[in-house]
Amino acid sequence: MYRKILMRMRMRMMNATRKVVVGWAKEYKRYLSTTTTNQILLSPPLVSVDLPEIWGSTSTLYHHHPSQSPVSHAKIINGKSIAEEITSRVASNVKRMKESIGKVPGLAVILVGQRRDSLTYVRNKIKACEEAGIKSVVAEFPDSCAEEDIMTSLSKFNEDPSVHGILVQLPLPEHLDEEKILNLVSLEKDVDGFHPINMGNLSMRGREPLFVPCTPKGCLELLLRSGVEIVGKKAVVIGRSNIVGLPIALLLQRHHATVTIVHACTKNPERITCEADIVVTAAGVPSLIRSSWLKPGAVVIDVGTCPVEDPSAEYGYRLVGDVCYEEALSIASAVTPVPGGVGPMTIAMLLCNTLDSAKWLYGFT
Amino acid sequence: MYRKILMRMRMRMMNATRKVVVGWAKEYKRYLSTTTTNQILLSPPLVSVDLPEIWGSTSTLYHHHPSQSPVSHAKIINGKSIAEEITSRVASNVKRMKESIGKVPGLAVILVGQRRDSLTYVRNKIKACEEAGIKSVVAEFPDSCAEEDIMTSLSKFNEDPSVHGILVQLPLPEHLDEEKILNLVSLEKDVDGFHPINMGNLSMRGREPLFVPCTPKGCLELLLRSGVEIVGKKAVVIGRSNIVGLPIALLLQRHHATVTIVHACTKNPERITCEADIVVTAAGVPSLIRSSWLKPGAVVIDVGTCPVEDPSAEYGYRLVGDVCYEEALSIASAVTPVPGGVGPMTIAMLLCNTLDSAKWLYGFT
Known part of the structure; x- marks a missing residue:
């Protein structure tokens, strides 16, 4: 009797949830695909992407795209060119602001x-x-x-x-x-x-x-502009600093990923990371992430930038990310390079935030 | 040459990390095991349990205790009696404060x-x-x-x-x-x-x-008082509400667990949860967590309280947690009951926080 009541309650909740959440998911996707004039970023206000926290069963609420099979060569997410595009949009907004007010x-x-x-x-x-x-x-x-x-x-x-x-x-x-x-x-x-x-x-x-802190905001923008689906995806963030790891984890969670933060005390980080659809790494350890750390088809955002000696480079050193880039290219579906990936995006987001602040102050749209 | 430099750097970092982190880990454990007079809770100031974020290799920095084999009957974490003990300590502090100032x-x-x-x-x-x-x-x-x-x-x-x-x-x-x-x-x-x-x-x-919010603080106190090791453990938090899921995840992470938050959009939450050493569930779905969701030897903290009809109960309903309690007893190493687990702890923590606030105001120790 008691079991029956429970089962009935669970079934009712599951059905209600599915309808509500699927409805909101459509709304969320619609939002992400809409751009308005003067909109510089794809990142929407976070409140607008909120979903009601109604629990369903263990069944999948969203279409599950099985992980892609190994790709011969991953897409390179060109942060430099995306940042340039954003910066040029910021510049035209600034120009318009100057001319107008x-x-x-x-x-x-x-x-x-x-x-x-x-x-x-x-x-x-x-x-x-x-x-x-x-x-x-x-x-x-x-x-x-x-x-x-x-x-x-x-x-x-x-x-x-x-x-x-x-x-x-x-x-x-x-x-x-x-x-x-x-x-x-x-x-x-x-x-x-x-x-x-x-x-x-x-x-x-x-x-x-x-x-939103600039580097995490830049990472999210790279994902959105690369058409990476975030809702319901497994994301692993490597590193938990206040300026990158923590806020990117919070941001991915607000976009409804299932987020795990891997850090210096994590046991077997490789095993955890290789189950992720999205990996954002900010450990600052050169070439920490080998191909064995990555699931075939994963999207990899490399925030790490570590200078390593290189006599052949202009200044005697070169910047290296957390990811073994060549290895990642052979297994991931998309990767950011270092340099030219997240770095330029951080600065572009700083410009966006500063522009936004001025717009709010002057009520300029 | 380049590879060699990288390898050397990684080795150096690994060794430095191991020394520093193991040193801190000892300090952390020492802190947790120290109690002072008038100390009501085991929960230490969070800053004191911080570890430096220095990255090592993939190797294990802490002794890994392999998951225990299925136990015939889990330890029941008696939140009611722990809360009573805390409340009585609060009461004696209040009495002392009244008499003294x-x-x-x-x-x-x-x-x-x-x-x-x-x-x-x-x-x-x-x-x-x-x-x-x-x-x-x-x-x-x-x-x-x-x-x-x-x-x-x-x-x-x-x-x-x-x-x-x-x-x-x-x-x-x-x-x-x-x-x-x-x-x-x-x-x-x-x-x-x-x-x-x-x-x-x-x-x-x-x-x-x-x-720190009362329910999460209560959950942590239950873990500490039950002697559960948190550093480096895999923790899954089910639910991401502002009042329970989010803050307990943040708290576990500050105690150096590797935390994953499972929520309504998570695909296959059962598979993720059954890898956790510590499960804190706050979904509010009666009996969501079956034995198949639990790793043998896991510690299970059940925050869910859902009233379900029960004509045989005093008020016509009874409170049910997120966890199938009987099933959890047969597989977990420790479980909180509902009622009598987290619920009383929430109130005890409220008393502690109120006492702390008055102590700070009056400079009373």
Whole structure:
């Protein structure tokens, strides 16, 4: 009797769920396939892709595409050209804004110390701003600077109406309190999306962060533009940093993937990763991901960039990703190269976030 | 040459990692095994259990305990008696506080509407406060109340120095903006831990939320008190709600489990779940988890509570969890019952959070 009641309840729930979720899934797909004029990215507002959390049975709610058989050569996801396309769209939006209301977006960067990688990143960001017509300003501090100096500079940028985005280049020297500094960035100018409120709203269903961190947002855009289906797919994120691993996992989950985060304490990460339809790796370990880590037909997004000595290269070193690129090409269905994959997308997303911030402030669409 | 450099780098990283992480792992275990006077919970501050994110090779950094063979009868994790023990410790802390500084912790509850389950939950929470000597006050509103009325009441509680914890009983009626209401709760009184800043700080490494949501915190405490090792274990969380699934996943990850969240869009959740060492389920589907979903020796925490008709029960219904309890007993190594498992722990954690809040305010230890 009791079992019968249970069975009846489960059947009723299953049927109700299937209808509701399939209905929403259609809506979700429709949303993703719709682009409006002036829309720069495919990434929709996260609230709009939400699905009701109604539980069905163990049966599959979506068509299951069986994993593809090994492909002779994977599609190379050209982040450089996608980023260029996005940047040029940002530039035309900035131009339109300037002509229409006489304003341009402004980005302020706080740079502490002389780390070679940080200097390069900041230089690239400033250059990209210039190309897109975004005004930029860099406040540079010596390695040994006092926390108060940074806080004062940050407060000024928070007040400055010509600054729409503020970026603190990480990592900061050890003696500085990263949490305290990042928390001071005005929520409306937090174009890096690292403020705990933005991160909290990214993690919570039904909430919308003002800004999504740039690298994860770039990874998602690469997936969407490459036509990769995310709903119901198994995704493995390798690495759980606050700036890449965690937010990309949250983002994939909000797009209804089944996400596993693999990290330094994970036992047998290879076995877990090789079951994934989508692999996003941000471990920073050169060539960690061999072909044995990948399921045939998987989509691989390589966030890792590690400089390794190479006397034949222009500067004596070259950038290497987490993925054994040649091996991945022979088994995956799509792969991002390093360099030329995620890197340029990070900067393009920074421009998008800064433009969005200015648009919101001025009510410009 | 290039390959050699890579290999050398990987080897160096592996060795460095092993030393650092194993050192930290010892520290982590030492922390968990240390209890101090007046310490009510085993749950340590999250920052203290952080491990450096240094990547090693695919080799195992921790001793791998092979999954146990099927046990004839699982250990029943008695949430009721653990919760009673915690509540009695809270009570003695409250008594000590009263005797020492003449203050007691205060909890304010906002209750909207007449949902039977909400009424029961609130009644139980108030009763538990009384037993622990915590002052409580309930602001009741009709189903049709205006948002402003709740906001006004909330603001008063925020200002009231005798109130140390504020709880908005969820779910709220549809016409009310849950996000707006929860965001108004003062961060220092957010004993439910649902404020996006607390959630953001829970999700980010190196950060410490002021409060961890009660049900997830209770689940973790059950695991710790049952001696379940979490570091490096595969954990599957079923359900991704803001109040249970998401925060328990974040919490398990902060304790270095490898976490997968299974949800309504997951394909073949049974196959994923049956690989987990730890299963926390909060789907709200009676008897969803059959024995075939469980790995022999798994630890199963059942957060689901669904009322099902039962003419033989006192009120005509009984509470059923997500797990087929009898089946789980025959395959798992430990299981929480429903009722008497997670439920009482949720309330005990609410008392702990309210006590903590008062302790912080008064600087009382």
